[in-house]
Amino acid sequence: MAVSTVYTTQSFHSTCSISTPSKTHLGFNQKKQILFYNSCGKSTFMRRLTSVFGGAAEPPKGGNPDSNTLISDTTTVICLDDYHSLDRTGRKEKGVTALDPRANDFDLMYEQVKAMKEGKAVDKPIYNHVTGLLDPPELIKPPKILVIEGLHPMFDQRVRDLLDFSIYLDISNEVKFAWKIQRDMAERGHSLESIKASIEARKPDFEAYIDPQKQYADAVIEVLPTQLIPGDNEGKILRVRLIMKEGVKYFNPVYLFDEGSTISWIPCGRKLTCSYPGIKFTYGPESYFGHEVSVLEMDGQFDRLDELIYVESHLSNLSTKFYGEVTQQMLKHSEFPGSNNGTGLFQTIVGLKIRDLYEQITASKAAAPLQATKA
Amino acid sequence: MATISSISLSTPRAVPKSAEPQKLSASASPQLNYPWRRSCQLAARRRMVVVSSAPDKIEDKVAESIKGAEEACSDNPVSGECVAAWDEVEELSATASHLRDKKAASDPLEAYCKDNPETAECRTYED
Numbered sequence: 001m002a003v004s005t006v007y008t009t010q011s012f013h014s015t016c017s018i019s020t021p022s023k024t025h026l027g028f029n030q031k032k033q034i035l036f037y038n039s040c041g042k043s044t045f046m047r048r049l050t051s052v053f054g055g056a057a058e059p060p061k062g063g064n065p066d067s068n069t070l071i072s073d074t075t076t077v078i079c080l081d082d083y084h085s086l087d088r089t090g091r092k093e094k095g096v097t098a099l100d101p102r103a104n105d106f107d108l109m110y111e112q113v114k115a116m117k118e119g120k121a122v123d124k125p126i127y128n129h130v131t132g133l134l135d136p137p138e139l140i141k142p143p144k145i146l147v148i149e150g151l152h153p154m155f156d157q158r159v160r161d162l163l164d165f166s167i168y169l170d171i172s173n174e175v176k177f178a179w180k181i182q183r184d185m186a187e188r189g190h191s192l193e194s195i196k197a198s199i200e201a202r203k204p205d206f207e208a209y210i211d212p213q214k215q216y217a218d219a220v221i222e223v224l225p226t227q228l229i230p231g232d233n234e235g236k237i238l239r240v241r242l243i244m245k246e247g248v249k250y251f252n253p254v255y256l257f258d259e260g261s262t263i264s265w266i267p268c269g270r271k272l273t274c275s276y277p278g279i280k281f282t283y284g285p286e287s288y289f290g291h292e293v294s295v296l297e298m299d300g301q302f303d304r305l306d307e308l309i310y311v312e313s314h315l316s317n318l319s320t321k322f323y324g325e326v327t328q329q330m331l332k333h334s335e336f337p338g339s340n341n342g343t344g345l346f347q348t349i350v351g352l353k354i355r356d357l358y359e360q361i362t363a364s365k366a367a368a369p370l371q372a373t374k375a
Numbered sequence: 376m377a378t379i380s381s382i383s384l385s386t387p388r389a390v391p392k393s394a395e396p397q398k399l400s401a402s403a404s405p406q407l408n409y410p411w412r413r414s415c416q417l418a419a420r421r422r423m424v425v426v427s428s429a430p431d432k433i434e435d436k437v438a439e440s441i442k443g444a445e446e447a448c449s450d451n452p453v454s455g456e457c458v459a460a461w462d463e464v465e466e467l468s469a470t471a472s473h474l475r476d477k478k479a480a481s482d483p484l485e486a487y488c489k490d491n492p493e494t495a496e497c498r499t500y501e502d
Contacts, residue, residue, distance in 0.1 A: 088466070091459050094459075095454065098466065099462070184472075189439075198444070201460075
């Protein structure tokens with residue numbers, strides 16, 4: 001269920017949504033919410049995102065050491081697990097998983113997200129993952145950009161409507177299994193059977209409550225096993241698809257060569273030498289849950305810096321502020337999992353897209369009062 | 376027991392060696408009449424201090440939860456209890472993994488300096 005990074009494996013499925021306050025006329029009080037699901041605040045995606053905005057995101061100083069919240073200069077990342085209505089014991093007694101909506105207080109989630117979007121501070125509960133208990137609340141001041149990540153960011157319609165942008169990280173079953181094995185095999189007590197059993201037991205709830213949220217997302221990052229190596233089951237080489245919804249305000253999908261056409265591109269050849277199994281890109285329009293989308297796909301791995309810059313120079317609508325910004329961001333966090341494949345690349349690109357969205361929203365809010373005074 | 380030994384043994388770094396046996400005898404230990412056992416206790420307590428508590432506890436929790444889940448599911452594999460038990464295993468495994476990463480990423484000096492930037496070892500000079 002969370003964002004997938006091989007080493008951290010916290011969230012194998014993430015959904016991300018951004019929202020800005022539309023009712024207030026404060027030009028400088030923009031709020032965006034990004035939702036991810038599962039891995040609360042510690043996921044690689046969040047770290048890449050906050051890095052694009054500048055500054056490092058840290059847990060609140062002087063507060064609960066087990067807080068799930070991350071705060072940087074512009075951004076606050078909130079973990080939706082904090083809105084669990086049942087703690088670990090409560091869920092055990094009722095026989096429900098954390099994936100079940102019955103374990104979550106959507107009314108409080110909506111109230112607080114709305115309040116923060118309107119510029120009010122909230123006392124948000126803390127769900128302590130170590131003890132499994134609900135700790136006393138922490139004060140969250142309204143930030144410029146609010147990111148909510150967790151299992152159910154798009155489950156409740158009211159919360160969904162508050163979001164400016166949403167992202168879902170969709171990890172395929174094979175990749176999820178491979179990642180969980182890497183994460184848990186070193187853990188005393190775990191075996192292949194226990195890992196499998198855990199995934200299987202949670203599948204019904206996952207498919208009923210979590211997976212359907214992807215149809216609402218503005219961008220989906222789908223992680224699949226590679227097609228470049230027949231019969232590969234190690235999950236080391238990944239095929240990653242960035243599915244971008246068309247027609248979303250302020251969001252211009254990334255494209256390769258010619259927008260709206262279908263392209264298949266292998267950059268390795270005379271100008272660029274790649275090692276096995278190489279890199280393959282595809283781009284084209286598709287349909288996703290009845291929506292028109294553009295899909296940019298990368299299969300394979302980057303081995304060298306020049307491969308990355310070569311690829312970046314051929315992509316368009318990246319919303320970079322200077323040539324090489326994507327490569328620079330990837331290099332800045334080269335120790336993060338996924339830095340050599342599509343997961344890191346697309347997470348970075350989505351981060352830049354979100355920055356662009358934020359700036360456009362801010363600009364339009366600043367322009368609106370001016371137009372009102374002109375009229 | 377673990378807490379008592381960690382308090383008494385963490386100070387020996389600053390305290391001269393001759394003081395050590397006195398401090399140890401001050402802490403409750405029924406084995407002190409047998410000096411050969413005392414050195415074993417000393418060694419054992421020293422070993423105990425080196426191990427950090429949080430990852431161990433979470434690892435124990437993970438192992439326990441797996442046993443619990445296997446038991447809950449042996450009765451009825453599709454019950455809410457079984458599913459909730461495996462969900463707990465997943466939650467604890469993820470938390471254990473997070474804590475491991477946090478521990479691996481943390482540098483004691485950086486952590487100290489973040490909270491105390493004005494102390495001598497943390498001051499930075501930019502000309």
